[in-house]
Amino acid sequence: MGADRDVEALVAAVERLRDEVDAASLPLLVPGRDEAVAARRQLLDQLDDYVLPRLRSLDAPLLAVVGGSTGAGKSTLVNSVVAAEVSRSGVLRPTTTSPVLVHHPDDAHWFEDARILPGLARVTGRDTGEDQPGTVRLAGSDALPSGLALLDAPDIDSVVTANRELAGQLLSAADLWLFVTTAARYADAVPWDLLRTAAERGTAVAIVLDRVPREAVAEIRPHLASMLREQGLPTAPIFTIPEVELEDGRLPSFVFDRLRDWLQALAGDARARDIVVSQTLRGAVDSLAGRAAQLVAASRVQRDAQDALVAASQECFALARGRVSDGMTDGTLLRGEVLARWQEFVGTGEFFRQVESTVARWRDRITSAIKGTPAPADTLGEALQSGVAALVLANLETATADTVRAWRRLSGGTAVLAAEPGLTSVPATSTASVERMVRAWQGEVFDLVRTEGQGRRTNARIAAYGVNAIGLFLMLVAFAQTGGLVGAEVGIAGGTAVLAQRVLEAIFGDQAVRQMAAKARARLLELVDELYAVERTRFEAALAAQSAPADQAERVEAATARLRSVPR
Known part of the structure; x- marks a missing residue:
């Protein structure tokens, strides 16, 4: 390669490095960031002020x-x-x-x-x-x-x-x-x-x-x-x-x-002048790789900090999702208001003492209770909806608070939170999203009942209670485990679950009931996953707005490697 072509190749390599250095950013406030920002600025200045101008105009x-x-x-x-x-x-x-x-x-x-x-x-x-x-x-x-x-x-x-x-x-x-x-x-x-x-x-x-x-x-x-x-x-x-x-x-x-x-x-003296220029230019070019390596290291510190912040938010929301899952199966959703509305639905508290062991009598008693009191089905549904929404929202608020605390402990997190103050609390729009999600899930449970009840005989049985009532029974069964209840609540909630399950088994069969309950639980968790993912995205979007490109270090490294490969 001739001397002119060598210079052209060197100019092209330095130009590429210059572009990568210019595109690089170090926005997260991590230890050593200010020094790295200053070093990047100095490197870019020397590329623009001296190295490239001198390479392009050696004379x-x-x-x-x-x-x-x-x-x-x-x-x-x-x-x-x-x-x-x-x-x-x-x-x-x-x-x-x-x-x-x-x-x-x-x-x-x-x-x-x-x-x-x-x-x-x-x-x-x-x-x-x-x-x-x-x-x-x-x-x-x-x-x-x-x-x-x-x-x-x-x-x-x-x-x-x-x-x-x-x-x-x-x-x-x-x-x-x-x-x-x-x-x-x-x-x-x-x-x-x-x-x-x-x-x-x-x-x-x-x-x-x-x-x-x-x-x-x-x-x-x-x-x-x-x-x-x-x-x-x-x-x-x-x-x-x-x-x-x-x-x-x-x-x-x-x-x-x-x-x-x-x-x-x-x-x-052209020769003396060339010696001085060549000495300084060669030294400046030779220094570029080491100085770019500092930018690469700083970029990786930025990326590590970003990864740590993302991992913290993911962990906090994953723990919240786990608490929702536990709350669906530990009896939490069968407490208080839901129990009261269930008793209204089937009659009075005396119902459980009077109910007999045959499925037919349970079904007859529930049927007559429903025929005599059509309104409690709505109140039971509202109680279940409110209970599920409260469980999901409470854990969403906990996940948000835990993420904020975690970010304040991690490098770069405090500045991101300061730039986006809305991250520190759950917005009103998220509360509305939780309520819409729960209503959507209830609608899917009702659709599941309709789908499973396609047979004429099954349809007739469902008609005796109504699709919504059977759907509410299915929700109760889906939340049936009572490990989290104590004292008298165990007997009441347990009776609730057993009664609802027996009615469903009489209509659909025991295997179908287990599958339907599992589907209902799984679908609710899917919806919670989607909702929490959207909420977690608020944090990740705010972080992304103050983060360097993920491949920044590799791009600067590639440009440096190309520069090293040019003969000079």
Whole structure:
């Protein structure tokens, strides 16, 4: 593969990685999330501000970003090199709030569009002293040779957070870091954190040691060189500027002649320039895989947190469904109101003491009770409906409360709940859904009775009681187990179940009754499953709205693997 084709393949691979990084999101508030968001932003900025622009325009001018701590003299140095006041300087801090990019007039076309730093608008003309956030001011200067541009950046340790962040972004857009420090501050921690990053990424660095007392040069310069070697920057040149009086706000030319000559040599020597550009570009490209791996790891933390939240809601609703199932068979639904309405249905409480052991007499007694009192069938049905609805709704409310508690204990859950406050309670629409579900189930039970009673003889027996009454008997049998009842309730409920079952067996046969009761119970649980699934979806939808795509980590990994496979 030829060199041009290699570059094209590299550009395509970096573009794909850039697209995946841009598409990636880290919305859940999990531990380490803020750091990962910042790292992703920095990676995306460097891809947009430097790596892709430089790969697409290898012959563009070398960009040297002048960075450093507050008061180091960056703007004064830039103004002195170009022999004009292009960047604001002074005692008030911060002075440089908007970056200034100085270039030879012939190179203006390289910087006027969004080739580099696409997130910053371009402004031109003299500095009016007004802050213009989100801009980079372009200044042409014949004092700079063609092929070289200087970018005066805000302070890396500015008291203004936005300035610090912009300074870091601009340094990542540089072919060369021109780091300005002073004799008093060259050992400060903040610049060395950035210099270590430069060493790790193979960025070309030059150091300007400013305001050095002449008597201290022999001591400070070797110490600084030793520190640079220890931090992996043994070849970084050091330019020493002694402490001198400024002339019209600028340095005398003799104190920075060596720096100016070096910069001009870089611009005029294509080979030297290519070495600097290649070093920084190769280091930036080589760093992409490791930095993307951090995004992959953060994406997996997000997905694990999302999975844990989903699992918690599923468990809470599954437990609620289990309680509904238990409540259908432990006698819970045969207590209180249902028992009272059943006694009204068959006559009085004396009925159970008077009833005889033959099915015919039970059937005759119930038949006569029904004929004499048609209304109790409705009240028994309403009692059963209310009992089932109360059981389903109570456990729905418990599942909701348990999910909320679980999410508040898990990473990311509190923020999702805060964004969707309606999740913390069961909405009125859900209460209505429970009631509709129970009515629908009762209707299906009645249909089951009709379906099973297709024979003429069976139809006649059903007619003696009515489809609704037989359906109510079937519901009672479906809720017949009495493990949860105590004392007198056991006898009453047990009698209820036995009486209803004997009547049904006389009509349909014992095997058919067991199958019908099982079908009724199973169908109710199916409807509960559907209802609870819809209710659980409220939580999962709110979570999905604040979650990264499930395959995000794999997509970034695939783009990284493709980048690694490209020769360079």
